[in-house]
Amino acid sequence: MTETEPAPEPAPAPIRVLLVDDDPLVRSGLRLMLGGASGVEIVAEAADGSEVEPLVDAHAPDVVLMDIRMPTVDGLAATETLRRRPHPPEVVMLTTFNTDDHVLRALRAGAAGFVLKHTPPPQIVEAVRKVAAGEPVLSPAVVRQLIAQVADGTGPGDRAALARRRLAGLGEREREVAVAVGRGRSNAEIAADLYLSVPTVKTHVSRVLTKLGLNNRVQIALLVHDAGES
Template sequence: MTTPVRLLLVDDDPLVRAGLAMLLGGDSGIEVVAEAGDGAEVPAAVDAHHPDVVLMDLRMPQVDGIRATARLRARPNPPEVVVLTTFDSDDNVLRALRAGASGFLVKDAPPEQIVSAVQRVAAGEPILSSGVLRRLMDQAIDSSGSADQARAALGRLSPREREVAVAVGQGQSNAEIAAALLMSMATVKAHISRILTKLDLNNRTQVALLIRDAGLD
């Protein structure tokens, strides 16, 4: 039997947490192991319950979801993070992705989409295919650097690593990259690991955003 995805819910609204716990806890592939009411509570909750995925609200009174995500993803072997937002035009979503989140959900998303997103992120698949996310990325201005800076960062990669990075930026899975570039899955994973190390990034979403900044997607 496949082990359920261990999930930590983080939201300052108890009713939202209760609704999400009921929704997600009813799926046999997900186990809600803990809840937190603010980003400040996340480190202790992660240490105590070891979740695979954190479903994180953005707007909280003490430590917001962006800061909580950045702090969490800076830790060794952190869980994946999916951020929550009420409005799909919220620019903070992109900031959260840059902080290390693997994707985001709008709070009124269909229940099956929320369940699927949690399971996909736990399996290492970032949530990049959403039309909402694409619109945000199209409209965003990268405050961390210009297109020239993004291209300079990519210049640290070997030609083959750059090909893999561009494929990641196009939303391709490891299997699709392996087929397109005539590589084994193990080789693709090794390239992605080296890309993350060389660029000082911590997930595929950040690679995709860098590719977008460089205008190579």
């Protein structure tokens, strides 16, 4: 009597991507690059931030690759609008970095990170896969470099005081985890440092995000830096 072979697991659904850039050549390059990647599907394209919400409603993308600078509604405004929705897609900003002074504001608005427009194709594909899996594509160390270069409209003293008040509302262990995230520690590293299991660390990170009303680990890192604890 032979044992029944287990049924093969179904293949994971492809990562659905919306491309948003006012330059048709950039969109074409991204479409060719991502369209040939295994497990990634381009579901729609937009030339301006004003087109994003209707396309998200129609196609339910997992990830939006969004240019920051567009003529009518820029990527920053579109990201802020998207991230206020229930169950929003992840947003990765496309930028030239050296000339774009809105990167930090985009991260504060809830973007999961950013990639340079001239990033090698495999890295852009990897960025899409990471954010679809809930991982940021910008390390806290790079966030700190950005903070030193980019200013928003809030005075640094006011921002620091507000950040400290928000962190004070966390439990002791949650605060330890938040500070560790702000210092660029991975879940495994935090677990080792604090003698916790990795699932427990993940639970604490989720609670920190919920209590602070944040979208992702990058925003935790920004808040910890603002409080002067990174």
